[in-house]
Amino acid sequence: MASSCSALSANLRTLPNPSFPRSPLLRIPLTPRFFAVNHGFSSLRLNSSSSSYSCRRTKASMAEIVTPKSKGKVVVFDSEEDLSVSLAEYAADLATKISREKGSFTVVFSGGSLVKSLRKLVEKPYIDSVDWSKWHVFWVDERVVPKDHPDSNYLLAYNEFLSKVPIPASNVYAISDALSAEGAANDYETCLKHLVKTKILDQSQTNGFPKFDLMLMGMGPDGHIASLFPGHSLVEENKKWVAFIEDSPKPPPKRISFTFPVINSSANIALVVAGGSKASAVYSALADVSNSEVLPVQLVEPEGELAWFLDKDAASKL
Numbered sequence: 001m002a003s004s005c006s007a008l009s010a011n012l013r014t015l016p017n018p019s020f021p022r023s024p025l026l027r028i029p030l031t032p033r034f035f036a037v038n039h040g041f042s043s044l045r046l047n048s049s050s051s052s053y054s055c056r057r058t059k060a061s062m063a064e065i066v067t068p069k070s071k072g073k074v075v076v077f078d079s080e081e082d083l084s085v086s087l088a089e090y091a092a093d094l095a096t097k098i099s100r101e102k103g104s105f106t107v108v109f110s111g112g113s114l115v116k117s118l119r120k121l122v123e124k125p126y127i128d129s130v131d132w133s134k135w136h137v138f139w140v141d142e143r144v145v146p147k148d149h150p151d152s153n154y155l156l157a158y159n160e161f162l163s164k165v166p167i168p169a170s171n172v173y174a175i176s177d178a179l180s181a182e183g184a185a186n187d188y189e190t191c192l193k194h195l196v197k198t199k200i201l202d203q204s205q206t207n208g209f210p211k212f213d214l215m216l217m218g219m220g221p222d223g224h225i226a227s228l229f230p231g232h233s234l235v236e237e238n239k240k241w242v243a244f245i246e247d248s249p250k251p252p253p254k255r256i257s258f259t260f261p262v263i264n265s266s267a268n269i270a271l272v273v274a275g276g277s278k279a280s281a282v283y284s285a286l287a288d289v290s291n292s293e294v295l296p297v298q299l300v301e302p303e304g305e306l307a308w309f310l311d312k313d314a315a316s317k318l
Ligand SMILES: O=C1O[C@H](COP(=O)(O)O)[C@@H](O)[C@H](O)[C@H]1O
Pocket: 110, 111, 112, 113, 114, 141, 142, 153, 217, 218, 219, 220, 221, 224, 225, 226, 227, 250
């Protein structure tokens, strides 16, 4: 198909073997709302006098928090470095399992800090063990700028990820930078429809929206995900697969975004959030409090599984 979302080049380069520094004991206060469960720890101690628990890591320091079911599995890491180690393992395992089952793996990237948190996935052992030929890569949102512009989500993913792994260029479905916002959104939707027809993309049996195997997403400090911002009408869009926005509160103003029905049809979503500036939005999303404004991140409820990867600063208000 002559869609502009078709193939963009990815060159094949590998990185040197990384070394993972050990991180110290993790301590997180316990609140009545949340409690920790043992999840791969070499030890877990409950300390009743200080109302806190501590745990030592096996691979990375982490604590799992139990929340109401729809909010997914929440794991808190001692550092963003530990988070990135675990995120790589999660994505590689899922990709391997799904590639074996279906012969392909459809994965969606956001822009922003998420992309840097994927850095361990393009290092050993995954650079060698993952079958990259099975990957089909998409974007949950894009800014209406040329592909070589510093604001381009494609450029970020290319520099940090795609240029380092042997994903076939024909499996990289970038959003067009040659069209208006509206034109690029329509073009990407046409591209996704074609890929559903040709069975590269699954379709939700429930609602007919495309069903991606994995969406890897960040969240902004205001609780936005993709280019779906608090209070913006795009959050309500329930017919289109891909929509456009020309008044984004975060620059640049013109963007293209998957809509919530597409996001929530996913088989798996990983929400990856690090840093204290995002602690309030994380609290709104995961604590059982009712606030007047529902943040976009609170509307993430996939058909499949939701996994939160938080560092301890992002989880500091829980
Ligand atoms: O503008 C955007 O922001 C969000 C969050 O970015 P972060 O740097 O705060 O993690 C990102 O997920 C989205 O793709 C991007 O277009």
